[in-house]
Amino acid sequence: MELMKQIWDMAQKDIKRIVLPEGDEERTLVASQKIKENGLAEVTLVGSESVIRSKAADLGVNLTGINIADPETSDKLEVYVNEFYELRKSKGMTIEKAGKIVRDPLYFGTMMVKVGDADGMVSGAVHTTGDLLRPGLQIIKTAPGVSVVxxxxxxxxxxxxxxxxxxxxxxxxxxxxxxxxxxxxxxxxxxxxxxxxxxxxxxxxxxxxxxxxxxxxxxxxxxxxxxxxxxxxxxxxxxxxxxxxxxxxxxxxxxxxxxxxxxxxxxxxxxxxxxxxxxxxxxxxxxxxANAEAIGPICQGFDKPINDLSRGCSSDDIVNVVALTAVQAQFDK
CATH class of the missing domain: 3.40.50.10750 (Isocitrate/Isopropylmalate dehydrogenase-like)
Structure with missing residues (x-):
């Protein structure tokens, strides 16, 4: 497909950091190796490191060069919790509540994007669109001058x-x-x-x-x-x-x-x-x-790129959406 070849070429020329919060999901694990092998992005998988490594071994996925962020052991957890608290305290957020929420991989991944530890995020292989949009709207919010995601x-x-x-x-x-x-x-x-x-x-x-x-x-x-x-x-x-x-x-x-x-x-x-x-x-x-290929859904309007997947997606679909997200991140310079 000519478009995706073009997108891959663009992604490979300016490598971006993409976080995948569904880090222990099988299609996501397979996709992460393909992304690394093709030089499309620097990937971070979020989740329990022991579970991710165990599932990767079962699937024969090579995790060399792929980052793992475990919210429970991350040295960034306190930073993300405090930042989330500051963002939401006017809505009644407490430090204790923030500590529980940010441990959720979707919120943890979104905070990585917010503070600049990742350039974009892709989720949705097992989560709904609403699950993705909720932290996105609370944390990333819309880009300046944009009224709707x-x-x-x-x-x-x-x-x-x-x-x-x-x-x-x-x-x-x-x-x-x-x-x-x-x-x-x-x-x-x-x-x-x-x-x-x-x-x-x-x-x-x-x-x-x-x-x-x-x-x-x-x-x-x-x-x-x-x-x-x-x-x-x-x-x-x-x-x-x-x-x-x-x-x-x-x-x-x-x-x-x-x-x-x-x-x-x-x-x-x-x-x-x-x-x-x-x-x-x-x-x-x-x-x-029409036996069409449907690439997406791709989100637009967020201040930083976070994108959704269909829960029926394949590992190749995830690879392509990660490449698209990486290219979107290039536009945010």
């Missing part, structure tokens, strides 16, 4: 003529259940910027709905229209248009009938779904029916 999938559809030679970005498919028009506009802008920086494509962003350019009236359509106008107002340099149905967004013949004056219709490579239900259903339909 969102996610995207890079969909690679073999043999497809749609999007960018079969590649499209779908957003938001994992984080925001029912974004407001303002949030939807922010998601569209963030995904367009991601498409440019990470995928090196000229984004053409379609704001999806069941209506195309006023063909139907409903409050959910109104939200997409308002989001489209807001996104255009905020970023007139981007090609963003809508509202439009999926076929009008990607099929030129349909676009010529339904949206003949649009610079995006028929040529869209970034698809913004109106809510999480549509986005989640949409990416899974394409993944299953």
């Amino acid at each position: 969102s996610s995207f999938f890079i969909m690679m559809v073999p043999g497809s003529k749609y999007g960018e030679e079969g590649m499209l970005l779908f957003s938001d498919c994992a984080v925001n259940p029912s974004p407001s028009s303002e949030q939807l506009a922010a998601i569209a802008i963030a995904t367009a910027d991601t498409a440019k920086k990470l995928c090196k494509i000229d984004p053409k962003v379609a704001m999806l709905s069941f209506s195309t350019m006023g063909s139907a009236d409903h409050e959910v359509v109104d939200k997409v229209r308002a989001a489209t106008e807001r996104a255009k107002e905020l970023r007139p340099d981007l090609l963003i248009d809508g509202e439009m149905q999926l076929d009008a967004a990607i099929v030129e013949k349909v676009a010529s009938q339904k949206a003949p004056n649009s610079d995006v219709a028929g040529k869209a490579n970034v698809l913004i779904f109106p809510d999480l239900q549509a986005g989640n259903i949409g990416y899974k339909l394409v993944q299953r029916f």
